[in-house]
Amino acid sequence: MKIGLDIMGGDYAPESNVSGAIAAHQLLSPGEHIVLIGDTNQIKPLLSEKGFNPDHFEFVHTEEVIGMGEHPTRALAQKPNSSISVGFNLLKEGKLDSFASAGNSGAMMVGAVFSVKTVPGIIRPCLCTIVPKLDGGRGLMLDVGANADCKPDVLVQFGAVGSLYAENVMQIKNPKVGLINIGEEDEKGNMLSLATFPLMKDSNLFNFIGNIEGRDLFNQKADVIVCDGFTGNIMLKLAESFYIMTIKKGLKDEFFDRFNYENYGGSPVLGVNAPVIIGHGISTPTAVKNMILQSRDMITTGLVGKIQAAFK
Numbered sequence: 182m183k184i185g186l187d188i189m190g191g192d193y194a195p196e197s198n199v200s201g202a203i204a205a206h207q208l209l210s211p212g213e214h215i216v217l218i219g220d221t222n223q224i225k226p227l228l229s230e231k232g233f234n235p236d237h238f239e240f241v242h243t244e245e246v247i248g249m250g251e252h253p254t255r256a257l258a259q260k261p262n263s264s265i266s267v268g269f270n271l272l273k274e275g276k277l278d279s280f281a282s283a284g285n286s287g288a289m290m291v292g293a294v295f296s297v298k299t300v301p302g303i304i305r306p307c308l309c310t311i312v313p314k315l316d317g318g319r320g321l322m323l324d325v326g327a328n329a330d331c332k333p334d335v336l337v338q339f340g341a342v343g344s345l346y347a348e349n350v351m352q353i354k355n356p357k358v359g360l361i362n363i364g365e366e367d368e369k370g371n372m373l374s375l376a377t378f379p380l381m382k383d384s385n386l387f388n389f390i391g392n393i394e395g396r397d398l399f400n401q402k403a404d405v406i407v408c409d410g411f412t413g414n415i416m417l418k419l420a421e422s423f424y425i426m427t428i429k430k431g432l433k434d435e436f437f438d439r440f441n442y443e444n445y446g447g448s449p450v451l452g453v454n455a456p457v458i459i460g461h462g463i464s465t466p467t468a469v470k471n472m473i474l475q476s477r478d479m480i481t482t483g484l485v486g487k488i489q490a491a492f493k
C-alpha cells in the first residue's frame with residue numbers, strides 16, 4: 182500500500198506535514214508505506230533534525246508549489262511539477278493508492294476530477310466531514326462545500342455515497358440517512374428539498390429516515406446528513422466555531438473537544454476513482470497523521486470499488 186502525502190501543502194508546511202507523517206508511520210502496518218511528495222531538500226533535513234530514519238519513507242522530489250490563493254485550474258496547468266500535480270499523476274498511473282494534501286483545496290478538487298476522474302454514473306463528486314454525536318458516536322455530513330448549488334438527483338447520490346462511507350469506513354451498520362430541512366414534515370422545505378424528498382424516499386440505495394432539522398445534527402436521529410454544499414459548509418464552519426469558543430472562554434468539555442478538526446484529519450472526496458483527502462490549510466501534525474490514517478482506511482475497506490459497483 183502506498184499512501185501519498187503532499188508535503189508542501191498547508192500553512193505550516195513542510196514541518197507540520199513531516200511531523201504528521203512520522204506520527205502516522207508509527208501506527209501503520211509493515212506493508213503500509215507513506216510516499217512524501219515535495220522538495221526533498223527541505224524534507225530530509227527536517228527528518229534528520231527529528232532523529233527519524235528517512236528510509237522509512239519513499240520520496241518523490243518536486244520543485245513547484247501551488248499557493249493557497251492561486252486559481253486551481255490555471256495553477257495545475259502552469260505548474261506540472263508542483264507537489265499536487267505530481268501527486269495526482271502518480272495516483273492516475275496507479276503508483277499511489279491514495280493522495281492527501283492540506284494545500285489549495287480547489288486544486289485538489291479539480292485535480293481529482295481531471296486525473297482519476299469521476300466514477301461513471303456519479304453526477305458530481307462531493308466532500309464529506311465527520312460530525313460528533315452526543316452519545317459519543319459519530320455521524321457524516323455531505324456535501325460540505327464542493328457543490329454550492331445542487332439538483333435533487335445529485336443529493337440522492339450524496340445519500341448513497343455517504344451511506345457507503347459510513348458503513349464501510351466508519352463501521353456503522355445500516356446507517357440512517359436524513360435530508361436537512363426546515364421541518365420534519367414531508368411537505369416542508371424549499372424547491373430543492375421538496376423535489377429531493379420523494380426521490381430519497383423511493384430509493385433503495387440507502388436507509389432513508391426522512392427530513393431532519395439543524396437541531397438534529399448532533400443527536401442520534403441520522404447517521405448520514407445530506408445537504409447541498411452551501412448549507413453544509415455553513416453548518417460545518419459553525420460547528421467548528423464551537424470548539425474555538427470553548428477555548429476562548431476557558432471551558433473544558435469532552436463533547437466540544439471533539440469538534441477539533443484535528444481529530445478527523447481531512448475531508449474525503451467521494452465519487453472519484455481513487456481515495457483523495459483534502460485537509461485544512463491550518464493542518465497540524467495531528468491532523469496530518471489522521472489524514473494518512475483516513476487514507477489507509479479508505480484503501481483497506483475498498484470504498485472506491487464499492488461506490489463504483491453501486492453505480493454500475
